[in-house]
Each structure stands twice: as C-alpha cells, then as structure tokens.
Amino acid sequence: MDLYEHQARELFEEHGIVVPRAEVTDSPRQAREIARRLGGRVVVKAQVRTGGRGKAGGVGLAADPAAAELTARRILGMDIKGHTVGTVMLAQPVDIEEEFYVSYVLDRAAGCFLAIASAEGGMDIEEVAATRPEAVARVPVDPAEGVTSATAARIAEAAGLPPQTVDVLVRLWEVLVREDALLVEVNPLARTRDGRITALDGKVTLDDNATFRQARWGTEHSTHHDPLEAAAAAKGIDYVKLDGEVGIIGNGAGLVMSTLDVVAGRGARPANFLDIGGGASAQVMADGLSVVLSDPSVKSVLVNVFGGITACDAVADGIVRALDTVRLTKPLVVRLDGNNAARGRAVLDAYAHPLVEQATTMDGAAERAARLATTP
Ligand SMILES: Nc1ncnc2c1ncn2[C@@H]1O[C@H](COP(=O)(O)OP(=O)(O)O)[C@@H](O)[C@H]1O
Ligand SMILES: [Mg+2]
Missing domain, CATH: 3.30.1490.20 (ATP-grasp fold, A domain)
Incomplete structure (x- = not known):
C-alpha cells in the first residue's frame, strides 16, 4: 500500500529528515x-x-x-x-541548488535491500536510469546489518552525493525499518542555496503484512484501485483482477496459479486469480463466487479444489450453500480431487444445478471452462 506524499513527509519529519x-x-x-x-x-x-x-x-x-x-x-x-x-x-518553496535521488527498495530476487542513489535526481530519474545507468548507483544493503553511517557514506560516495546526505541516508533507512516499508524514495532530495539537505518529495510503500502494526494509516491507503479487488479485500479474499473471461477459484496460491496456466493453455484467458485458502468455508466460497460473478467479463467459472485438510465434501457443501445465496448466472465447472473427492462429487450430483457441471481432471475442467467461455 502506497502512502500519499504528505503522509510520507510526515514520517520523514518524525524521523528527523528535514522537510518543508x-x-x-x-x-x-x-x-x-x-x-x-x-x-x-x-x-x-x-x-x-x-x-x-x-x-x-x-x-x-x-x-x-x-x-x-x-x-x-x-x-x-x-x-x-x-x-x-x-x-x-x-x-514552503525552497531555493534548489541541486536535486538528488535516493531510495531503498526490497530486492526480492537477491534477498536483500538495495540502495539506489543518483546525483541527478528530479523529475527525469527514469530517463537517467535508462540512458545513463552509470549515473545511478545501486548498493546492496544487508537487512540484518542495515544502513550504518559507514554504509551510508559508501552509498553517498558511489552516487556522488555530498557528505551532508549521509545523515539523511541513515534516517531514511530507519523510516523503512520502523514503518514496515518495502520502499522509501526521496526524489528530489534537494541541496538548497543555503547548503541544507531537504526532502522535497517522498514515496513510501508499506508492507501489507504489517498493517496490524501500522494502524494509524487505517485502510485509507489501500492499493486496490480495482473496485472488485477492493470488494474482495474487504471480505478478506485474495483476489487479483485479470483481463480474461474464465473466472477462477481454487484453494492454495500454487494450485490457483497452475489453474491460470492450464486455462491459458486451452486458448482462453483467466479473468482473475482467487485463492479461497485452506479453510474454504461455505461463506468464503459464497463471497468468492459473488466477487467472480460480478465481473461482467466472466463467461464461465472454474472451481478447482484439491481437498487436503479441508475435505472435498466440505467444499461441495460450501458450493451448494453459496448457490443458495448467490444467483448463478454463468456456467460453473467444478473439479474436486483429493480428500473425500467422491463424496464431494456426490453432493454436487445430488444438487443437480443446471448450470453446474463436474470434471474429473484439472485439464478436462480447464478445457471445458475455456470452451464455455469462448463459444458464443
Ligand atoms: N517545496 C518545494 N520547493 C521548491 N521546489 C519544489 C518543491 N517541491 C517540489 N518542487 C519541484 O517540483 C518538482 C516536482 O515535484 P515532485 O514533488 O518531485 O513531484 P513529482 O515527482 O510527482 O513530479 C521537483 O523536482 C522540484 O523541482
Ligand atoms: Mg518527485
């Protein structure tokens, strides 16, 4: 979740960084x-x-x-x-002499943080990075060690920033750690005519997993721009809107991602990612179905569940109870496998909803859902 500039400014100020x-x-x-x-x-x-x-x-x-x-x-x-x-x-306006760029960002691939800094900050940093990458210093930061004055001095030197920025670099790291941020960026960090270092613009991205510790920002800073994503998030569902026409519901992020791949392999495009998680209750299934069905681009829905701790008959019960509260308007293909799959299938057979059909394999289910979504 991204903070607004004025919120980032407030954090910088609290951590002793000079701001207007x-x-x-x-x-x-x-x-x-x-x-x-x-x-x-x-x-x-x-x-x-x-x-x-x-x-x-x-x-x-x-x-x-x-x-x-x-x-x-x-x-x-x-x-x-x-x-x-x-x-x-x-x-308050400041008299800018020079504009620098500084940021810390989580580098997931490298498993560490990265300090990115440049003496050529301001509005065109993306262009600088693209055309003259040597003007942008990238210094790995060991998360356990953090940014000490010595690290900050190395970052400043690598980027050609004046020594007065060392203190800001240390404090900015404190913002990242104390505020549970994944990114903190100051662009421009300005040197004023009277030689002071001031943060004129700030971007802070907080780690959603730390929301419980950062209650002061409330949910106002939610990054869900898509109304369906916002609705799903409000119900505590992991949902990501995509561009296709096959609605997808599954349990476990890995299985859901594989399901997206298999549907794409059958010539249709997934309309979303939706993971109902481990404890797939009827309520969660109902919430998930209602979110997916309210996406107007969805032409068919594929439910792909591998029963583990939550057995397939419980999932099937969930679907049946969900369909009592959510009116099904599009074909629903269900594939149940794993723990108690036979009982789960029997539950759905007995329910005999005209728009619900079952498939025994993941490939078969994807094939069927893709066909239903792509044939007029
Ligand atoms: N308080 C300020 N005093 C003087 N100039 C400023 C101030 N805030 C911003 N600017 C100037 O405006 C430019 C753009 O503002 P900025 O806050 O960085 O917005 P954005 O990055 O979204 O374009 C800055 O690079 C800086 O030159
Ligand atoms: Mg800026």
Whole structure:
C-alpha cells in the first residue's frame, strides 16, 4: 500500500529528515489561508498515489495566497494518470541548488535491500536510469546489518552525493525499518542555496503484512484501485483482477496459479486469480463466487479444489450453500480431487444445478471452462 506524499513527509519529519513546512486541504479557500500561514509563496502539489505529477501539471508555484487559491482550484479535480486529485498539499518553496535521488527498495530476487542513489535526481530519474545507468548507483544493503553511517557514506560516495546526505541516508533507512516499508524514495532530495539537505518529495510503500502494526494509516491507503479487488479485500479474499473471461477459484496460491496456466493453455484467458485458502468455508466460497460473478467479463467459472485438510465434501457443501445465496448466472465447472473427492462429487450430483457441471481432471475442467467461455 502506497502512502500519499504528505503522509510520507510526515514520517520523514518524525524521523528527523528535514522537510518543508506543509499542510493539506481539499478546499481552494483553505489553500489561501494555508498559504498565508506558510508565508505567502507556496508550492501547490496534487496528492495522488502516482509519480510524474510535476510533468502532468500537478505541481504549481504560487506567488501569494490569492494565487495559491487559484492554483489549488486548478489542480483539485485534475486527472493524473487515472487518479483524480482530491487533496492538495501546500508547501514552503525552497531555493534548489541541486536535486538528488535516493531510495531503498526490497530486492526480492537477491534477498536483500538495495540502495539506489543518483546525483541527478528530479523529475527525469527514469530517463537517467535508462540512458545513463552509470549515473545511478545501486548498493546492496544487508537487512540484518542495515544502513550504518559507514554504509551510508559508501552509498553517498558511489552516487556522488555530498557528505551532508549521509545523515539523511541513515534516517531514511530507519523510516523503512520502523514503518514496515518495502520502499522509501526521496526524489528530489534537494541541496538548497543555503547548503541544507531537504526532502522535497517522498514515496513510501508499506508492507501489507504489517498493517496490524501500522494502524494509524487505517485502510485509507489501500492499493486496490480495482473496485472488485477492493470488494474482495474487504471480505478478506485474495483476489487479483485479470483481463480474461474464465473466472477462477481454487484453494492454495500454487494450485490457483497452475489453474491460470492450464486455462491459458486451452486458448482462453483467466479473468482473475482467487485463492479461497485452506479453510474454504461455505461463506468464503459464497463471497468468492459473488466477487467472480460480478465481473461482467466472466463467461464461465472454474472451481478447482484439491481437498487436503479441508475435505472435498466440505467444499461441495460450501458450493451448494453459496448457490443458495448467490444467483448463478454463468456456467460453473467444478473439479474436486483429493480428500473425500467422491463424496464431494456426490453432493454436487445430488444438487443437480443446471448450470453446474463436474470434471474429473484439472485439464478436462480447464478445457471445458475455456470452451464455455469462448463459444458464443
Ligand atoms: N517545496 C518545494 N520547493 C521548491 N521546489 C519544489 C518543491 N517541491 C517540489 N518542487 C519541484 O517540483 C518538482 C516536482 O515535484 P515532485 O514533488 O518531485 O513531484 P513529482 O515527482 O510527482 O513530479 C521537483 O523536482 C522540484 O523541482
Ligand atoms: Mg518527485
């Protein structure tokens, strides 16, 4: 889950990183008041969870409170890469001498964190990375050791950053660890005319697995942009929306991913990933089915369950009870195998719903669901 810039700014400030004074509002009139409090001249910044706001016109300098109100009025409601601007942050402007880029990111493949830093920060860091990768330093960080002053000094040196940035690099690492972040990024980290190092823009991605420890952000920062994903998340279901037409429900992430592959191998495209998990109760099945069926691009649904601790007859009961509450509007292909598969199949046979059919193998089930989804 990504935080807004103003939330990242708040965290930086708490960890002793210098940031400009700033306030947030959703009203142009209040923007005028805030600008007055901040000294008149302000930078007005769209608060959306995406980068490139400057280039999109979502960052504006206002010379006085009246201009701040106008700029806020212009930016509020703007669309930036599909994100509607609901709030703006007004910040004190700083005199920028140089702009740097610094970030820590989890490198899953290497099993460590990576410090990425460049003396050429600002709005075009992606371009710098693409055209002149040597200008971007990448320094592995041992998660157990963390970023000590010595590590920070190495990062700064590798990227050609001035020694005053060492302290910020250490504090930024503290933000990552203490706040359970997977990514912290400052771009630009500015050196001002008077020689101070200030974080002018921040991005923080928190680890969803640590939500229970980071209650202050609530669920407001949920990264589920898709309404179906948001609905599934609200029910505690692992659901990812995809572009296809075969709805998929399975138990266990590995089996579900294999099911997506097998469906794709049969010439259809999966409409989603949905893992009902180990304890697949009737309620979970009902919730899962209702999410999948409310996707208008779904033409058929494939339920692929390998009974383990949760036996297939319990899953079949779950499907039957789910169909009491969810009206089935599309064909449902069910493949049950593993623990108590025969009893599970008998339950569904006895239920004899006209839109429910069974397959005995995963391949057969995928073939059937793909055909149902692709033949008009
Ligand atoms: N408080 C500020 N004072 C002066 N310039 C700023 C300030 N905040 C941002 N800027 C300038 O605006 C540019 C873009 O803003 P930024 O917050 O980085 O948004 P984004 O990365 O989404 O484009 C920065 O590179 C910086 O040059
Ligand atoms: Mg930026």
